[in-house]
Amino acid sequence: MTQSLDVSTSSANGRPAAGRGRRPHLIYLAIGFPPAAKSCAYRMRETANQFRRIGWDVTVVTIAAASWERDSGLDYSLLEQVDPEIKVVELPLAREDLETDVRKFSEERALRPAKWLTSLRKREKRIFPEPVFGSWRGTLERAVLDVHRQHPADLLLASCVPYVNLAAAWKLWETHGVPYAVDFRDGWSVDVVNGGQAFTPDSEAGVWERRILDHCQSLWVVNDPIADHYRERYPHVADRVHVVRNGYDKDSVPMIRPRDPDPEAGLAFGYLGTVNYTTHQLRVVLDAWREARKQEPLLRNARFEIRGHIGAGANREANGLTELIREAAADGVSFGGPVRKAEVAETYGAWDALVLILIGGRYVTSGKVYEYMATGLPIVSVHEVDHDASRVLDGHPLWTGACGLDELRLVDSFRAAARMVVEATDEQRAGVRHHADPFTRETLMQQAVEQLAAHALAAPRDLPVNGAVVHPSDEPSTMDETERAGGVRA
């Protein structure tokens, strides 16, 4: 049953009325919360901080910090701006497939790693229809129940990925009627990289998504194309789908005037972000870079520095991408490893122009496009023309435009960016920054969080389902029994 709440809580902006009763409590399933060095960590940090700002108690449920060491790594500087009142529950979960300590391998795994992995994926999917994280279900479910038992929650917000978080949200809803919202970010049933649907409505994942969305308070996604996908697929929840863009952190961009460009000493181009694109894409970029250096006098001594995470598990910083970068060393290309959050501004400050390399198309925005934009530096785009980043950057005066992976046009883009570096006026740079102002993470998240908090506190027991109002204990799901049996297994 839903815990009784202080009725004095104001529902206008989600803030509890000062001085009366206990504060509302958010359980935030945020796997990737700082100190995980993941791109989603910024969004999660800001979300949690915003709930704290409006007076909520926040319990973040994530996995043990050590588990990130085998994944994307750790950045403890990310913790510096986490509200100290936020309680973090770290679960002893880790991706078994990324284990690198061979002593922990069974003989079977050591002998047949591929077969072992296939079998692991099958096992995971039997528990929850998500091949990598399915086995976390039980622990997550128990964790939210425990947290709720110790400190009754008024809202659960599940940030996905992993999608198995949804099972925990559902469990708490089913068991105690705690309302939940989902920050889907890039969505689940939409294939953001290739377009189209990732799974059909009648698949196990489809049944799960439908069930979750039927009852969720609010659904956040990062851009309009993804929001449109959900509004079309689930018309009955269309009014609960909200676009909450990633935005950028103000402290990540240099507030000082960009360095004076010096083509003789060498212009500095930079890429900062996870290196998650294909070797083909990187090869095209490097070939274009090489050619541009030949053609463009301004680029003769230019450098191109790639920073961020490459690979995970055993392949971390040792895959085909690092090999390509190494081979391009003679062309001024280098890999400098990950950048701590605290050093992001300094890193941007050392560059003259940025290279925005993104996968996917219209459904992908990425967080870094906002940050790039806010630096005021010229941007070379390496992504599909019909990419959400193009919509964000549209009108940016120091943007070379998107041309897909057309190498010749990329050469022109690099050359154009070089000219922008030396020719851009202070007014232009200021204009760009101004253009980025509405996209600060703080601004975006503040609106979203206040809206969600207000909604959650408005009528926590009466939840809209397909436009109707039902009580969770009366009608926990719109699924029939067969679907339930197939979709939810303990």
Added chain:
Amino acid sequence: MSDVLLVAGVAPQPGILATAVQRLRETGARVHLVGAVDPDELAEDLRLDGLCALPVDIAKDTPTRVAARQVPGERVWSRIRREPWAREQARTADVLVALDAHAIYTVWRFAQRNRAADARYGIQAAVQALTERKDRPTAGPLQRLANGIPSTTAVKQSVNRLINAAPRAAVNAVTARPIMRSKAGTQLWLTAVKAPKVPDSLRTKVAHQVAKGMAWADRPDGEALILTATASKLRKPTARARMLGEAASRELKAGMPPRDLAGAVNALLKVADQRHRADENGAAADLLNRAMTLAFDRVLHIDQLTSPLAEDPEGFIAPFRRSLAATTVASPRGRRQPAAPPPTDRPLRLLIATSANDNFLKLIRSYYDAHPRVEVRFVDLAANAALKSVTWASKPMLEHRLSADSTPYGEKAEERLRPYLDWADTVFVDWCVAPAALFTMVDPGTTRVIVRLHSYEALSRWPYMVDFSRIDDLVFVANHIRDLTTTLVPYLKGPDAPRMHVLDNAMDLRGFQIDKPADARFQLGMVGISQVAKDPRWAIEVLRLLRERDDRYRMLLVGGDMNPDVSVASREYLEAFNGDVRELEASGAVRRLGATDDVPKMLSDIGVIISSSVREGCHCGLMEGAASGAVPVVRDWPFFAGRPNSARTLYPEGWVIGSPEEAVERILRTTGTEESWRAAGREASTYALREWDWSVVQHHFDRLLLDDPRS
């Protein structure tokens, strides 16, 4: 400073490898690499402290049937473990690193033995491990020692714990190489595996782990000891028999005669009989097959100077004669119809069958191919996939025999052989091994079946799997081989035995008649030294004694060296032989010419041909040497010496001698002058050509194949 051992199952990309090594070195580590590496592809700036480069296809290469069944990780391990350098590095490394998925198993295995090392998959993980090691207090000498060699007390405690819980890691902890190599360690484990009140399954599990430890410590004898000791405590007879068999098998695999072969064979036969009585013939066949595989392993009979089978044929074979399962397999089925006589109105349809080895068939085939009264077809059972799969299938064969000749395998064999049998008037099967067993598994109808047994088959399992009641004619190449075979297979002495013939091998000896230069008189020679049974040390002894009298005598050895890996006996023999000839080779008194296709040319320089073997069928090399005009000196082959038939009955009086001293006397006597030498050589050549040349022997074959056997 830390030592890192990188293991590559597939060739790493040069750039990635260079970066990896650089990053590891930056932590202050020494970096060594073993595995699939193309040295030509390595980056120029790669700085390794040690490299053991193996072929880049080690994960894919399948040189053996065992390798073909293995997964890539296992193949990589099988290859790398053979490198002493790699084992040594793995033993002392601080961090073991798999560079790719196929290398993981090797690192896992190494890590089982080097418990102090970190074992990681991937470079970043390795760098992290090195960093963490720096933060850990350094292990002092005692700690290091403890990591490698647990104390006896610790071992005892662990053993007690183990025998109750047997977690693999704990077993590994107390099966470190130094322990397994020590007497105390072995004794400890012997006690442990015999501990009372332990379930069979657990005892077996621990025994296998300990045996692995022994294998790692290069102690196959220890493996066998542990397994035998464990077997003695197993409650279930089948498990006991299998483990005894496994113990013997480990020793044989290492090239050593098992310490308790008879115990293992008897145990396996006993349970095979029980299973057969219970009509569980699949299991019975498996157990009988194991018993036969052990009893007739080549390590025991082929790769040694002696053989328990030759020394005491009846005693050795007795357990099989007592076994219900083995006698069921060997029991004669007979044929429903007698073989038809050779046709008179058309050419004889002759099917010649063998499996891969047609060395002694070439002349026969070409002769009958051109013979107007014969139509020949030849089938190599190893070259035909459908036939090959049923030919060497010993276990299904045994099961078929045990199941009253009614199994799907038998139907398959029938289906595949029948067209050949239907066509042929006569089937001539060369070598009395699997093809003979296969052809006698089915009723031949009216087709006449002839099988030729050369020599080694008598020391193999196959005579106990061939149904001699379906063979019409059994051909031997020498009387002493016939005698041995009939001793081993009593059916051959019975009233229903096939007709038996002794026919010399088909050899074109005229091609060996080449004039020898005068100095060939002092040139002794041997053709074929690749098996222990050829006993070239005996010939070297003859040369040594001879040179004490006259140092003009020298020796040529024709043929490849023996393979030291087939048995401990082979390895020890080769080492001793190399020791024997070292000085003689240095002085030019002995020359090893290696393998050659042109034996006649080699023989032209040899004035005295020696047969020093411990056993032979007919020794073609000696016969060819004699035909070339070399003076034959034949040791009285010890396997058969003193029996009614032996080298002495095969060769003319005077050729065969009993000792090196007698050989010296014969050589000095016959080569005393050029005239006497040439006369003795001529005499030998004349004899060889008259008795053994194909122009003579072909008539014997004609009579065998073309005459009506009833007449």
